[in-house]
Amino acid sequence: MKLRQMQCFITTVDCDFNVARAAATLHATPPAISKQLRLFEAELGFALFLRAGAKFVGLTRSGEKVLRWSRTALNAAKNIRKISEDARTEGRGKVVIATTYTHARYVLLEAIAEFRKRFPLAQFNLLQGTVSSVRKSVLAGKADFGISLESSVPCDVDIVSQPFLELSQVVVAKPGHAILTADCVTLEELAKYPIIANAASMEEVDRKFRDAGLSVDYVLEARDAEVMKSYASAGLGVAIIPAIAYSETTDTLLRARDLRQLFSPLVSSLLLRRESYLTRSALDFLELISPRFNYDTIRSLLDERSSANDCHSLQSA
Amino acid sequence: MKLRQMQCFITTVDCDFNVARAAATLHATPPAISKQLRLFEAELGFALFLRAGAKFVGLTRSGEKVLRWSRTALNAAKNIRKISEDARTEGRGKVVIATTYTHARYVLLEAIAEFRKRFPLAQFNLLQGTVSSVRKSVLAGKADFGISLESSVPCDVDIVSQPFLELSQVVVAKPGHAILTADCVTLEELAKYPIIANAASMEEVDRKFRDAGLSVDYVLEARDAEVMKSYASAGLGVAIIPAIAYSETTDTLLRARDLRQLFSPLVSSLLLRRESYLTRSALDFLELISPRFNYDTIRSLLDERSSANDCHSLQSA
DNA sequence: GGCTGTTACGCTTCGCGTAATCATG
DNA sequence: CATGATTACGCGAAGCGTAACAGCC
Numbered sequence: 001m002k003l004r005q006m007q008c009f010i011t012t013v014d015c016d017f018n019v020a021r022a023a024a025t026l027h028a029t030p031p032a033i034s035k036q037l038r039l040f041e042a043e044l045g046f047a048l049f050l051r052a053g054a055k056f057v058g059l060t061r062s063g064e065k066v067l068r069w070s071r072t073a074l075n076a077a078k079n080i081r082k083i084s085e086d087a088r089t090e091g092r093g094k095v096v097i098a099t100t101y102t103h104a105r106y107v108l109l110e111a112i113a114e115f116r117k118r119f120p121l122a123q124f125n126l127l128q129g130t131v132s133s134v135r136k137s138v139l140a141g142k143a144d145f146g147i148s149l150e151s152s153v154p155c156d157v158d159i160v161s162q163p164f165l166e167l168s169q170v171v172v173a174k175p176g177h178a179i180l181t182a183d184c185v186t187l188e189e190l191a192k193y194p195i196i197a198n199a200a201s202m203e204e205v206d207r208k209f210r211d212a213g214l215s216v217d218y219v220l221e222a223r224d225a226e227v228m229k230s231y232a233s234a235g236l237g238v239a240i241i242p243a244i245a246y247s248e249t250t251d252t253l254l255r256a257r258d259l260r261q262l263f264s265p266l267v268s269s270l271l272l273r274r275e276s277y278l279t280r281s282a283l284d285f286l287e288l289i290s291p292r293f294n295y296d297t298i299r300s301l302l303d304e305r306s307s308a309n310d311c312h313s314l315q316s317a
Numbered sequence: 318m319k320l321r322q323m324q325c326f327i328t329t330v331d332c333d334f335n336v337a338r339a340a341a342t343l344h345a346t347p348p349a350i351s352k353q354l355r356l357f358e359a360e361l362g363f364a365l366f367l368r369a370g371a372k373f374v375g376l377t378r379s380g381e382k383v384l385r386w387s388r389t390a391l392n393a394a395k396n397i398r399k400i401s402e403d404a405r406t407e408g409r410g411k412v413v414i415a416t417t418y419t420h421a422r423y424v425l426l427e428a429i430a431e432f433r434k435r436f437p438l439a440q441f442n443l444l445q446g447t448v449s450s451v452r453k454s455v456l457a458g459k460a461d462f463g464i465s466l467e468s469s470v471p472c473d474v475d476i477v478s479q480p481f482l483e484l485s486q487v488v489v490a491k492p493g494h495a496i497l498t499a500d501c502v503t504l505e506e507l508a509k510y511p512i513i514a515n516a517a518s519m520e521e522v523d524r525k526f527r528d529a530g531l532s533v534d535y536v537l538e539a540r541d542a543e544v545m546k547s548y549a550s551a552g553l554g555v556a557i558i559p560a561i562a563y564s565e566t567t568d569t570l571l572r573a574r575d576l577r578q579l580f581s582p583l584v585s586s587l588l589l590r591r592e593s594y595l596t597r598s599a600l601d602f603l604e605l606i607s608p609r610f611n612y613d614t615i616r617s618l619l620d621e622r623s624s625a626n627d628c629h630s631l632q633s634a
Numbered sequence: 635g636g637c638t639g640t641t642a643c644g645c646t647t648c649g650c651g652t653a654a655t656c657a658t659g
Numbered sequence: 660c661a662t663g664a665t666t667a668c669g670c671g672a673a674g675c676g677t678a679a680c681a682g683c684c
Contacts, residue, residue, distance in 0.1 A: 001320065001394050001397065001398065002319070002320065002648095003318065003319060003320050003390070004649085006397075018663080019663070019664065019665095020662085020663060020664085028649095028650075028651085029650075029651055029652080030663075030664070031650085031651075031652090031664085031665070031666080032649070032650055032651075034664060034666095035649080035650090035665090035666095036649085038665090039648095043401075044397070044400075044401040044404075045401055045404070045405045046404045046405065052658095053657065053658065053664090054656085054657060054658080054663075054664045054665075055657095055658085056664090062400055062401075062403075062404045065400045065594070066397050066400055066401075069393040069394075069396045069397045069400070069594065070393070070397065072389065072390075072392075072393040072592075073320070073389075073390045073393035073394055073397075074390075075389075076386040076387070076389040076390035076393065077318050077386075077390055079386045080318060080323075080361070080383050080386045080387065080390075081318065083361075083379055083382045084360075084361040084362055084363065084379075084383075086379075087361070087362070087363045088362045088363065157620065275389075277382070277386065303474065319673095321674085335638085336638080336639060336640095337637090337638075337639085345674095345675075346675075346676055346677085347638090347639070347640085348639090348640070348641080348675085348676075348677090349674070349675055349676075350639095351639060351640060351641095352640090352641095352674080352675090353674085355640085356673095370638090370639090370682065370683065371638070371639045371681085371682060371683085372638065372639075372682095372683085373639090
C-alpha cells in the first residue's frame with residue numbers, strides 16, 4: 001500500500017471520477033493514475049469504484065471507507081510536510097489565513113503589522129472570501145486557519161470554531177443626514193431610509209426589522225465595508241457597518257451613530273480544522289490576535305472531546 | 318514521502334531506537350531501515366533523532382511531531398488493510414478481543430457461542446490478560462476492542478470506554494463454612510476469615526474494610542475465579558467473586574452468599590480505540606453483547622467530541 | 635571482539651511517460 | 660470521430676539484501 005495510490009484515489013474522486021483531470025491535477029499522465037488505481041484495487045482485493053463500462057461513476061461501499069482513511073493518511077503526510085517546512089523556515093514561514101474583507105482590512109491589519117515588527121521575515125497570504133468560502137478553505141486545508149464571523153449554521157464536525165472578538169455596529173450616513181440628528185436611533189427611524197447592509201450581518205438585522213413588522217428598502221448588499229461607505233457618502237442610503245470600519249478622522253465624508261442598543265454585536269471567530277498541524281508562526285500569530293489563544297488553549301480546542309465515561313443507566317447483571 | 322519511511326521511523330522508535338531490532342520486527346535488514354531513515358530525514362530537511370555518536374538516543378522536537386503524524390498515517394493504512402480483509406472475508410473475519418479471565422470465561426462465552434450459531438465461519442482470538450494489559454492491547458491496536466472491568470484510572474484520550482454490564486459479587490466458601498450460616502453477611506463477619514480476592518475487584522473491597530477499621534487476612538489474590546473457587550473449596554478461606562462465576566448446579570463443592578448489600582457491583586466496559594476501524598464482524602458481535610451497541614451508538618462513541626461552540630466570556634471590541 | 639549503525643554494489647521491482655489500443659456515445 | 664480509460668514498452672529511480680566497513684564499550 002502506497003501513499004501515492006491513496007493520493008491518486010482521492011484526487012480521482014475529487015475530480016468527479018475523471019482520471020484525465022486527476023492526472024492533470026497531480027502533474028502526471030492518465031496511464032500513471034490508472035495503473036495506480038488498478039494496483040490499489042488489486043492489493044485491496046475489491047473494487048473501489050462503481051463503473052459504467054470503463055468509466056468511473058461512483059464509489060463502492062468499501063470504497064467510501066477506504067476514501068475516508070486515505071484522506072486521513074494523506075492529511076497526516078501533509079502535516080509532516082508542514083512540520084518540515086516549519087522547522088526549516090523558523091519564523092519565516094508563510095501563514096495562510098482564510099478571512100473576510102472586514103477582518104482582513106480591520107481586524108488583521110494591526111495584528112499583521114505588529115507581527116512583522118516582531119518577525120520581520122514573516123509572510124502572510126490572505127485568502128479573502130465570504131463566511132462560507134472561509135469555512136471551505138479551512139475544511140480543505142488550504143489555509144492554516146480561518147478568521148471569520150460566527151455563522152449561524154452549525155459547524156462541521158471537522159472544524160472547531162472559537163469566538164474571540166465582538167464587533168459592535170454603527171450606522172453611517174453622509175453629513176447632514178436626518179438619521180444623525182434624530183433623537184434616538186430606533187428600528188422605525190432606520191427603516192425610513194434605504195439601507196446598505198453587509199451580506200454577512202444582514203441576517204440578524206433583517207430579522208429584527210421583520211419582527212418589528214417593518215418593511216425595509218435594501219438598496220445594496222455588499223461584502224465590503226469600503227464599498228458600503230462609498231455608497232452611503234454618495235447619499236444612496238444609510239450603511240450598517242462594524243464600528244471598527246469607521247474612523248472619525250479619515251472618514252471625513254461620513255458621520256456615524258452607535259447601534260449597540262439596537263443590534264447585538266457580530267462575533268469574530270477563529271476556525272481551525274481538526275487534525276491539522278499549526279505551524280509555529282501560525283501559533284505565534286494567534287497568540288497575538290488574542291492572548292487567550294496560547295498554545296495550550298489551541299491544543300485543547302483541537303483535542304476537545306466529551307469524556308464518554310458517564311455511566312447512563314445500566315442494566316443489571 | 319513514503320509510508321515505508323514512516324513505518325521504519327515508528328518501529329525504530331518503538332524498538333528503543335535500536336535499528337537492528339526494528340529491522341527484525343519489519344522482517345528486513347538493518348541497512349534497509351537505516352537507509353529509509355536517512356532518506357526520510359533528508360527529505361524533511363532536519364534530524365528526527367538525537368544521536369550519541371552513531372547511536373540513536375531520542376527524538377528531536379520536530380521528530381516527536383513527525384512521529385505523531387506518522388502514527389496517524391500508518392494507522393490509517395492499517396485500517397484500510399482491515400477494510401480490505403473485512404470486505405473479502407464477509408462474516409468470516411477473525412474478531413480479536415482483549416479481555417480478562419472472568420469476561421472470557423463467563424461474559425463472552427455465551428455471546429461467542431451464539432455468534433457462531435449465526436455465523437458458523439466466525440473466528441475469535443481472545444487476548445487474555447489483566448485490566449491494564451487489555452487497555453494496552455486496545456491502545457496498540459492489537460485487538461478490535463477490549464472487554465474489561467471499568468478501571469478507576471482515568472482513560473487515555475485515545476480510548477473510549479462504555480460500561481454495559483454490572484456484575485454483582487458473592488462470597489463463596491466450602492459447605493458448612495460459618496459464613497454461610499451467619500445471620501447477616503457484614504464486613505465484620507467477612508473479616509473474620511481469610512479472604513481470597515480478585516486483584517481487579519480488590520480495590521473497592523479493601524477500601525471498605527479499611528474504612529470500617531477492619532484488618533483483613535488476604536490469603537490469596539488471583540486473577541482467575543476458578544483458582545479462587547478451588548482455594549475456597551479447599552477450605553483456605555472465603556472467596557469474593559462475581560456472581561456470574563458461581564453456579565449452584567456445577568460448583569457442588571461450594572456455597573455462595575450474595576454480597577450486593579455490601580459491595581457495589583463491578584462494571585464491565587467496552588474499550589474502543591479512537592481512530593480505529595471496526596470490522597463488520599466486530600460490530601455484529603458488539604450488538605450481540607449489548608443491544609445498546611448498535612452501529613450508530615458505536616459511531617457516536619468514536620466521534621464524540623464536545624461542541625466547542627460555547628461562547629464563554631467575550632472581550633468586547 | 636561483540637555491539638552498534640553505515641556505505642558499496644548488484645539485482646529486482648516500481649513508477650513514470652510515450653505511443654498505440656480499446657470502449658462508448 | 661471525439662472523449663476517456665487502458666495496455667505495451669522502455670527508461671530511470673527506488674528498495675532490498677549481501678558483504679564489507681567504521682565507531683564504541
